[in-house]
Amino acid sequence: MTRILVVDDEPQILRALRINLAARHYEVAVAPDGASALRAAVDATPDLVILDLGLPDLDGVDVIHGLRGWTTVPIIVLSGRAGNQDKIEALDAGADDYVTKPFGIDELLARVRAVTRRTAIQEAELATIELGDHVIDLTSKTVSGDVRLTPTEWHILELLLRNPGKLISQRQVLTEVWGSRFVKETHYLRQYMAQLRRKLERDPAHPEHLITEPGMGYRFTP
Amino acid sequence: MTRILVVDDEPQILRALRINLAARHYEVAVAPDGASALRAAVDATPDLVILDLGLPDLDGVDVIHGLRGWTTVPIIVLSGRAGNQDKIEALDAGADDYVTKPFGIDELLARVRAVTRRTAIQEAELATIELGDHVIDLTSKTVSGDVRLTPTEWHILELLLRNPGKLISQRQVLTEVWGSRFVKETHYLRQYMAQLRRKLERDPAHPEHLITEPGMGYRFTP
DNA sequence: CGAATCTTGACGGGATCCGTACACAGGGGG
DNA sequence: CCCCCTGTGTACGGATCCCGTCAAGATTCG
Numbered sequence: 001m002t003r004i005l006v007v008d009d010e011p012q013i014l015r016a017l018r019i020n021l022a023a024r025h026y027e028v029a030v031a032p033d034g035a036s037a038l039r040a041a042v043d044a045t046p047d048l049v050i051l052d053l054g055l056p057d058l059d060g061v062d063v064i065h066g067l068r069g070w071t072t073v074p075i076i077v078l079s080g081r082a083g084n085q086d087k088i089e090a091l092d093a094g095a096d097d098y099v100t101k102p103f104g105i106d107e108l109l110a111r112v113r114a115v116t117r118r119t120a121i122q123e124a125e126l127a128t129i130e131l132g133d134h135v136i137d138l139t140s141k142t143v144s145g146d147v148r149l150t151p152t153e154w155h156i157l158e159l160l161l162r163n164p165g166k167l168i169s170q171r172q173v174l175t176e177v178w179g180s181r182f183v184k185e186t187h188y189l190r191q192y193m194a195q196l197r198r199k200l201e202r203d204p205a206h207p208e209h210l211i212t213e214p215g216m217g218y219r220f221t222p
Numbered sequence: 223m224t225r226i227l228v229v230d231d232e233p234q235i236l237r238a239l240r241i242n243l244a245a246r247h248y249e250v251a252v253a254p255d256g257a258s259a260l261r262a263a264v265d266a267t268p269d270l271v272i273l274d275l276g277l278p279d280l281d282g283v284d285v286i287h288g289l290r291g292w293t294t295v296p297i298i299v300l301s302g303r304a305g306n307q308d309k310i311e312a313l314d315a316g317a318d319d320y321v322t323k324p325f326g327i328d329e330l331l332a333r334v335r336a337v338t339r340r341t342a343i344q345e346a347e348l349a350t351i352e353l354g355d356h357v358i359d360l361t362s363k364t365v366s367g368d369v370r371l372t373p374t375e376w377h378i379l380e381l382l383l384r385n386p387g388k389l390i391s392q393r394q395v396l397t398e399v400w401g402s403r404f405v406k407e408t409h410y411l412r413q414y415m416a417q418l419r420r421k422l423e424r425d426p427a428h429p430e431h432l433i434t435e436p437g438m439g440y441r442f443t444p
Numbered sequence: 445c446g447a448a449t450c451t452t453g454a455c456g457g458g459a460t461c462c463g464t465a466c467a468c469a470g471g472g473g474g
Numbered sequence: 475c476c477c478c479c480t481g482t483g484t485a486c487g488g489a490t491c492c493c494g495t496c497a498a499g500a501t502t503c504g
Contacts (some may be wrong), residue, residue, distance in 0.1 A: 072326045139319065139336070141389040141438065150460060151437040186481085188462080194483060205483090214470085214481065372449060410451075412493060419494095427494090436459065436492065 002116055003027045005046035007037040007063070008078065009056050017050065020105050021112075034058030038066050046073060048115060050108075051095075053079040053086060064093040074115040074166075078103070084215050091169040091217065098167060098216070114165045117222075129161050130222070131209050132202045136161065147199050152177065156192055157200075160210065160220040169217040193218060224338055225249045227268035229259040229285070230300065231278050239272065242327050248334075256280030260288050268295060270338060272330075273317075275301040275308060286315040290398075294384070296337045300325070314393040314405075351383050352444070353431050354424045358383065369421050374399065378414055379422075382432065382442040391439040415440065 004026045008014050011032075018028045029044045031037040034055045041049065049067065053060030064075060074096045079086055087098045097111050129136045135144040138158055143149060149157065155177045160168060174183045182188065193212075197204040211219045226248045228239045233254075240250045251266040253259040256277045263271065271289065275282030286297060299317045301308055309320050318340075319333050351358045357366040360380055365371060371379065377399045382390055393405045400410065415434075419426040433441045 068324065070324055072324055072329075139340075140387050140441075141435070142387065148435075152461075154438070185462095187464090190481095190483060191462085197483095212482075374450075407451090408492085409453085412495085413451085416494065434493070 001025075001027050002048065003029065003044060003046045004048045004050060004112070005029045005031065005037065005040055005044055006050045007031045007034070007040075007055070008050075008052040009033060009054070010052075013052070016105070017108075020109070024109065026112075034060075034063045034066075037063055041067055041071070041073070048112065049073055049075045050112075051075055051077050053077055053090065061089050061093045064090060064095055068094040076108075076111055076115060087216060088169050088171060091167055092172055096163075096166045114221075117165065129164070131161075131200055131220075134200055138162070143200070149196075149199065153192060153196055153199075156189075157196055160218060164220050164222050167213055167217055167219050172217065223247075223249050224270065225251065225266060225268045226334070227251045227253065227259065227262055227266055227271045229253045229256070229262075229271065229277070230274040231255060231276070232274070235274070235300075238327065239330075242331070243334075246331065256282075256285045256288075259285055263289055263293070263295070269341075270334065271295055271297045272334075273297055273299050275299055275312065283311050283315045286312065286317055287402075290316040296341050298330070298333055298337060310391075310393070314391055314397055315402075316394070316398070351386075353383075353422055353442075356422055360384075365422070371418075371421065375414060375418055375421075378411075379418055382440060386442055386444050389435055389439050389441050394439065 004021055006014060006017050006021070006028060007030075008017070009032050014030050014032070018030060021028045029040055029046060031040045034057050037049075037051070037055075040046075051060060051063060055063070058066075060077065060079075064077075067073065067075065075094065076097045076099060077087075077090045077095045078099055078101060079090075080101045087100075090098060096115055099108055099111060129138070133145065134147060136142075136157070138161060141149075141154060156173060159173060159176055170186050170189055171183050173189055174180075174185065178185065178188060193210065194204070197207050197210055201207045201210060209221050211221050213219055226243055228236060228243070228250060229252075230236050230239070231254050236252050236254070240252060243250045251262055251268060253262045256279045259271075259273070259277075262268075273282060273285060277285065280288075282299065282301075286299075289295060289297065296318045297316065298319045298321060299312045300321050300323060301312070302323045312320060318337050321330055321333060351360070355367065356369060358364075358379070360383060363371075363376060378395060381395060381398055392408055392411055395411055396402075396405045396407065400407070404410065415432065416426070419429050419432055423429045423432060431443050433443050435441055
């Protein structure tokens with residue numbers, strides 16, 4: 001049984017989510033602010049956290065940091081502001097996905113399924129990963145079918161594949177691969193994403209697994 | 223029964239791992255620092271070592287070297303820092319896998335299964351190895367067909383052949399064969415790889431088994 | 445002493461990376 | 475409605491790095 005912790009200060013949203021999630025047979029715990037959210041995460045050990053960024057007591061990013069200090073539980077962030085800066089900060093802090101209010105309940109449920117599926121995959125097997133027609137082995141650095149990748153390509157691909165389904169900000173990739181001085185050089189990244197798609201995707205013009213989230217980053221969808 | 227030695231200075235982590243591993247029917251030994259870890263590795267002869275890099279007494283990389291001096295026991299490294307430099311140093315020193323804290327216990331268990339499975343396969347197939355037209359016996363250090371190898375050539379070849387299909391970085395070979403002060407002297411390695419290919423490959427100009435992965439290292443392909 | 449082995453140095457070809465440039469799509473505002 | 479602007483995908487050429495190879499001096503060991 002999947003346990004979900006919902007953190008939001010608006011009673012209506014809290015109620016709507018509890019009802020909808022319970023109807024899908026999720027076990028739901030709720031918290032109205034950041035402090036009680038951190039306590040509830042310890043007590044309830046949820047499998048997923050849905051976190052509103054606009055809390056009365058703590059900054060949402062601080063809550064993410066508080067959780068990431070000791071757990072890798074997936075976090076889906078909700079925010080009323082559509083600004084990109086918030087989203088990127090949340091993702092860099094370690095959030096897994098992001099939904100902007102107002103949102104349809106179906107959209108949220110789809111993200112919930114995506115995230116829970118990703119952790120299930122990770123637990124089951126991380127030796128080899130399938131991507132389109134290819135099988136990728138991260139430990140031995142091999143790709144099926146006579147595909148060869150350069151060091152930089154491996155570096156980027158590994159970051160995405162080790163976080164299946166998770167939205168990775170461009171900033172995250174650039175600091176990881178090139179270093180923090182290169183966060184502005186997004187064209188490096190575009191270059192290599194195109195290269196990876198050419199080598200791995202069935203139809204590079206319409207990628208199925210190495211997905212772009214405009215304004216945000218990239219995502220590997222199994 | 224698989225014996226696992228867990229080395230970590232944080233009591234909580236030590237306890238969590240012991241309980242979780244014992245529940246999966248692994249036999250668990252623990253050590254709180256580097257010195258006792260090296261002793262415990264002698265006494266308990268573990269089949270796998272889980273090693274935290276942030277130990278109070280010794281640098282984690284030194285512990286890896288201390289173990290690698292006399293055993294090929296698989297090592298999974300834990301680290302609090304996500305920095306790439308640590309990761310590269312640990313893997314070059316001879317670690318088999320790398321997990322960043324905080325980590326899910328299921329992720330670690332998956333890696334444990336992956337590593338034990340890999341080494342089990344490896345040991346079973348280690349008697350004699352075919353490479354092109356030649357048959358190589360690592361225990362008796364002989365090659366079929368009147369081919370003689372020098373000590374240094376054996377050292378390099380053995381490292382590659384004991385990790386079939388796996389990518390071995392140049393740093394790894396250099397530290398293993400010449401010592402860590404020689405990681406810059408890649409031309410040593412080029413020299414000997416050419417030598418090995420001349421002696422073993424059908425067409426040394428187009429090697430089929432001792433493969434170069436540009437920018438990364440070498441790989442033995444069976 | 446001599447032969448095998450190990451250590452250096454230098455050089456050319458090729459792959460990779462970097463930087464610039466341009467086409468295209470979508471959204472917002474004039 | 476059109477234009478601009480942002481964000482993205484794609485192409486191309488030069489600079490740089492990496493690797494294989496030849497050659498030769500130094501060292502070890504029989």
